[in-house]
Amino acid sequence: MEHNHTLTVELGDRSYPIFIGSGLLSQPELLCRYVKGGTALIVSNTTIAPLYIEQIKTNLDSQNIQHDCVILEDGEQFKTLEAVQTIITTLLEKKHNRQTTLIALGGGVVGDITGFAASVYQRGVNFIQIPTTTLSQVDSSVGGKTGVNHILGKNMIGAFHQPQCVIADISTLSTLPNREFSAGLAEIIKYGLIHDAKFFKWLEQNISKLMARDSDIIAQAILVSCQTKANIVSIDERESGIRAILNLGHTFGHAIEATMGYGNWLHGEAVAAGMVMAVDLSCRQQWIDNSLKQRTIDLLKNANLPVTSPTNMTVDQYMSAMSIDKKVINGTIQFILLKGLGEAIVTSDYNPDFLKATLTNS
Amino acid sequence: MEHNHTLTVELGDRSYPIFIGSGLLSQPELLCRYVKGGTALIVSNTTIAPLYIEQIKTNLDSQNIQHDCVILEDGEQFKTLEAVQTIITTLLEKKHNRQTTLIALGGGVVGDITGFAASVYQRGVNFIQIPTTTLSQVDSSVGGKTGVNHILGKNMIGAFHQPQCVIADISTLSTLPNREFSAGLAEIIKYGLIHDAKFFKWLEQNISKLMARDSDIIAQAILVSCQTKANIVSIDERESGIRAILNLGHTFGHAIEATMGYGNWLHGEAVAAGMVMAVDLSCRQQWIDNSLKQRTIDLLKNANLPVTSPTNMTVDQYMSAMSIDKKVINGTIQFILLKGLGEAIVTSDYNPDFLKATLTNS
Numbered sequence: 001m002e003h004n005h006t007l008t009v010e011l012g013d014r015s016y017p018i019f020i021g022s023g024l025l026s027q028p029e030l031l032c033r034y035v036k037g038g039t040a041l042i043v044s045n046t047t048i049a050p051l052y053i054e055q056i057k058t059n060l061d062s063q064n065i066q067h068d069c070v071i072l073e074d075g076e077q078f079k080t081l082e083a084v085q086t087i088i089t090t091l092l093e094k095k096h097n098r099q100t101t102l103i104a105l106g107g108g109v110v111g112d113i114t115g116f117a118a119s120v121y122q123r124g125v126n127f128i129q130i131p132t133t134t135l136s137q138v139d140s141s142v143g144g145k146t147g148v149n150h151i152l153g154k155n156m157i158g159a160f161h162q163p164q165c166v167i168a169d170i171s172t173l174s175t176l177p178n179r180e181f182s183a184g185l186a187e188i189i190k191y192g193l194i195h196d197a198k199f200f201k202w203l204e205q206n207i208s209k210l211m212a213r214d215s216d217i218i219a220q221a222i223l224v225s226c227q228t229k230a231n232i233v234s235i236d237e238r239e240s241g242i243r244a245i246l247n248l249g250h251t252f253g254h255a256i257e258a259t260m261g262y263g264n265w266l267h268g269e270a271v272a273a274g275m276v277m278a279v280d281l282s283c284r285q286q287w288i289d290n291s292l293k294q295r296t297i298d299l300l301k302n303a304n305l306p307v308t309s310p311t312n313m314t315v316d317q318y319m320s321a322m323s324i325d326k327k328v329i330n331g332t333i334q335f336i337l338l339k340g341l342g343e344a345i346v347t348s349d350y351n352p353d354f355l356k357a358t359l360t361n362s
Numbered sequence: 363m364e365h366n367h368t369l370t371v372e373l374g375d376r377s378y379p380i381f382i383g384s385g386l387l388s389q390p391e392l393l394c395r396y397v398k399g400g401t402a403l404i405v406s407n408t409t410i411a412p413l414y415i416e417q418i419k420t421n422l423d424s425q426n427i428q429h430d431c432v433i434l435e436d437g438e439q440f441k442t443l444e445a446v447q448t449i450i451t452t453l454l455e456k457k458h459n460r461q462t463t464l465i466a467l468g469g470g471v472v473g474d475i476t477g478f479a480a481s482v483y484q485r486g487v488n489f490i491q492i493p494t495t496t497l498s499q500v501d502s503s504v505g506g507k508t509g510v511n512h513i514l515g516k517n518m519i520g521a522f523h524q525p526q527c528v529i530a531d532i533s534t535l536s537t538l539p540n541r542e543f544s545a546g547l548a549e550i551i552k553y554g555l556i557h558d559a560k561f562f563k564w565l566e567q568n569i570s571k572l573m574a575r576d577s578d579i580i581a582q583a584i585l586v587s588c589q590t591k592a593n594i595v596s597i598d599e600r601e602s603g604i605r606a607i608l609n610l611g612h613t614f615g616h617a618i619e620a621t622m623g624y625g626n627w628l629h630g631e632a633v634a635a636g637m638v639m640a641v642d643l644s645c646r647q648q649w650i651d652n653s654l655k656q657r658t659i660d661l662l663k664n665a666n667l668p669v670t671s672p673t674n675m676t677v678d679q680y681m682s683a684m685s686i687d688k689k690v691i692n693g694t695i696q697f698i699l700l701k702g703l704g705e706a707i708v709t710s711d712y713n714p715d716f717l718k719a720t721l722t723n724s
Contacts, residue, residue: 038692085443092514097690120482122688123509123520124600147485152454158485159521238486326484328459330400 005223009142010234014162018142018226020219024169025052025130028059034128034164037099039066041091043114044105045074048132051175056105056130068094072110076262079109079149081157087117101126101164107133107180108140108267112155115146119161129163132172134184134218135268138191138225141166143233143246149262153324154254160238168226170219178304183268185210185303186249188221190275191228193296194245197342199224204295207302244327245344248336249275252309255321259313265306272305277358282338284354292341308361315359367585371504372596376524380504380588382581386531387414387492390421396490396526397422399461402429405449405476406467407436410494413537418467418492430456434472438624441471441511443519449479463488463526469495469542470502470629474517477508481523491525494534496546496580497630500553500587503528505595505608511624515686516616522600530588532581540666545630547572547665548611550583552637553590555658556607559704561586566657569664606689607706610698611637614671617683621675627668634667639720644700646716654703670723677721 004021024030040060044053049071060067070090072083091100104114104127111129118127129141147158173181192200203210209217229246236243253274257265265273279293297307327334332348335355339345366383386392402422406415411433422429432452434445453462466476466489473491480489491503509520535543554562564586565572571579591608598605615636619627627635641655659669689696694710697717701707 081443081447088512088519089514092512092518092686095686097686098688099691116482120478120509120519120521122518123507123522145485147482150450150454152451156454156484157450157482159482160485324454324457324459326460329461 005219007223007226007230009162009230011162011237016163016165018166018168018230020137020168020170020223020226022169022171022215024167025055025172028062030167031056031059031128032063032065035060035065035101036126037097037101039096039100040103041087041094041096041100042067042069042103042105043072043087043110043117044069045072045110047074048106048110052105052132052172056103068096072113076109076149076257076267079113079262081148083113084117084120084148087114088121091121098122098125101128103128103130105130105132106136107131108136111136111141112146112158113148115144115161115163116148116158119146119159124161126164127161129166131166131168133176134173134181134222135187137168137170137222138184139187139229141168142226142229144237154258154262155326156324168222170215170222173218174213180266181213182304183266186268186272186275186300186305188225189299189303190248190271191225193275193338193341194248194336194344195228195232195342196224200341204299207299211303244334244346245336247327248344249278251322251325251327251333251335252277252318254325255318256309256313258321259317260310269306272300273307273309276300276307277309278335278337281335281350281354281358284357285337285350287337287339288341292338315356318359367581369585369588369592371524371592373524373599378525378527380528380530380592382530382532382585382588384531384533384577384581386529387417387534390424392529393418393421393490394425394427397427397463398488399459399463400427401458401462402427402465403449403453403456403458403462404429404431404465404467405434405472405479406431407434407472409436410468410472414467414494414534418465430458434475438471438511438619438629441475441624443510445475446479446482446510449476450483453483460484460487463490465490465492467492467494469493470498473498473503474508474520475510477506477523477525478510478520481508481521486523488526489523491528493528493530495538496535496543496584497549499530499532499584500546501549501591503530504588504591506599516620516624517688518686530584532577532584535580536575542628543575544666545628548630548634548637548662548667550587551661551665552610552633553587555637555700555703556610556698556706557590557594557704558586562703566661569661573665606696606708607698609689610706611640613684613687613689613695613697614639614680616687617680618671618675620683621679622672631668634662635669635671638662638669639671640697640699643697643712643716643720646719647699647712649699649701650703654700677718680721
């Protein structure tokens with residue numbers, strides 16, 4: 001299989017390409033073509049910057065693009081309004097104008113913070129996503145959701161702001177710790193569950209090659225995932241409908257992340273446990289049978305992901321955290337549940353007793 | 363003349379009405395019609411809340427709309443990201459969901475902060491503007507520019523986010539101190555200078571009635587101003603072109619506000635002095651003659667507004683503050699200048715020596 005692919009997220013005058021391949025960071029013109037104003041600010045974190053920032057600077061230098069950088073602390077707990085303030089202070093100190101481009105170099109946290117900073121600096125400047133984790137390559141860098149956490153809720157402060165392009169260099173995954181690599185697989189498995197039964201089966205067949213970091217298989221998994229997300233986002237950019245199915249497992253997962261403290265559970269880990277809960281609730285509703293639940297658990301386990309929620313979380317903790325979820329309408333929590341493999345729905349029409357049973361795993 | 367008027371800002375699916383009239387706050391249905399989700403958060407300040415917040419609460423109660431409120435400190439120096447954080451904390455503590463509506467009750471500062479909080483809370487919720495100052499009724503509440511200041515620059519953090527409606531009750535102006543009433547007149551005079559020679563002449567003829575707070579004349583001045591702004595915003599919502607002319611005097615004015623410390627010069631006062639500078643530079647360019655400069659100065663003086671810039675501000679201070687203006691392109695500051703009465707242009711094509719002469723008033 002060829003490693004290099006280009007997809008387009010079709011959004012009219014906000015359309016943009018996603019480049020997927022090996023060694024893309026060593027191609028200066030790929031990046032520089034999307035930096036229009038002659039200046040750029042690279043935002044990265046203390047883990048990723050030492051690995052790749054020099055390459056990015058060299059690329060920008062080769063086209064005489066002036067650049068500055070901001071290096072953030074690494075971790076979900078630093079995804080705050082203060083980080084956005086830090087970026088904006090640097091932009092102003094270095095006198096970046098409305099033509100500047102922000103470059104997010106890192107995982108989902110860096111991408112979300114940087115995209116949000118770009119959306120609010122001078123009421124909106126351009127930005128480019130260079131995701132360096134499995135999770136951000138298949139999820140957060142595509143689709144224009146940006147934002148930061150509030151102590152009372154994840155992603156509660158944000159904006160829809162589409163990047164100029166996404167450069168997903170799968171070579172960067174070689175430095176990714178196993179735990180983070182697995183966290184990204186949770187979102188990949190999600191695309192199979194919500195939208196693509198064939199892809200789910202392919203993942204079941206190829207999970208050991210994925211875990212062995214076979215680069216052909218990784219590229220294929222990322223390509224299919226981005227294609228699915230791009231298609232859904234093109235139909236429903238602002239999540240007024242179908243886009244919500246991308247949140248399978250996320251309502252439960254966000255509650256786990258918030259309650260356990262940001263950074264203790266990785267986002268993908270919480271989503272994995274949350275997807276099992278969503279599948280479990282779908283099962284109790286008799287919308288899917290037990291064998292699909294078991295296949296989901298098996299696949300997640302093979303991806304080295306948690307399949308049970310934290311034992312010390314109470315129903316009240318879940319309900320309290322979930323009651324401020326963005327999908328609450330008129331006091332009722334909406335969930336993404338399954339009607340079959342590859343068939344997700346957004347619904348508030350579930351039996352509350354079944355929900356309680358799912359939350360207590362009884 | 364009839365006091366009550368409705369204008370529409372035509373922006374496709376983001377179109378909204380502006381209601382202008384006396385006693386509009388005593389009409390519960392006018393407000394409640396635009397609160398869709400059954401909950402609202404009123405944001406006001408310590409000066410305005412004691413005067414009008416009970417009326418707003420009564421209106422919401424009459425339609426069983428649940429409401430909470432946030433009362434901010436009064437002043438441009440409190441237009442910060444921290445104020446936005448305060449609003450969002452209350453929204454989360456009181457469990458407001460994505461269907462909630464924020465209501466901005468106050469002047470431009472309250473409107474800008476509240477609109478920005480609405481634009482970022484859960485990636486965007488509805489809001490309503492209830493401007494209670496002349497300045498906010500004719501300027502900041504119309505057009506969807508929202509945002510907060512950074513210590514290094516005014517309005518540097520923000521978003522375009524249109525309200526559901528604007529309710530400009532001119533009765534509220536009766537409690538406005540003279541200094542703030544005059545500050546609003548600066549923006550009203552601006553509309554004449556940039557776009558409407560006839561309106562400028564009408565203002566020259568009616569300035570004493572305006573200063574005497576004749577309510578018919580005030581209503582007429584606000585109506586024409588809002589109509590002009592609505593027309594310009596409809597053509598160029600995101601300020602990629604003509605909308606920039608609304609910033610006549612603002613590049614100089616923002617530099618004065620930032621350098622003198624937010625809150626020491628009122629926004630309208632700084633704009634008045636800034637407009638004289640813009641007119642002076644246009645004169646030096648020989649685009650307009652001296653008589654128009656004198657008429658501008660006379661009208662602003664009659665509105666009790668400053669017509670000279672702070673004596674202690676240096677050219678370096680101006681250039682430093684203006685270099686981070688949002689209208690800087692490739693290092694060159696763009697100004698809004700006049701080619702005639704009612705004819706503004708956006709240009710970087712001016713003689714730098716003339717600019718220096720304007721800045722030093724020499």
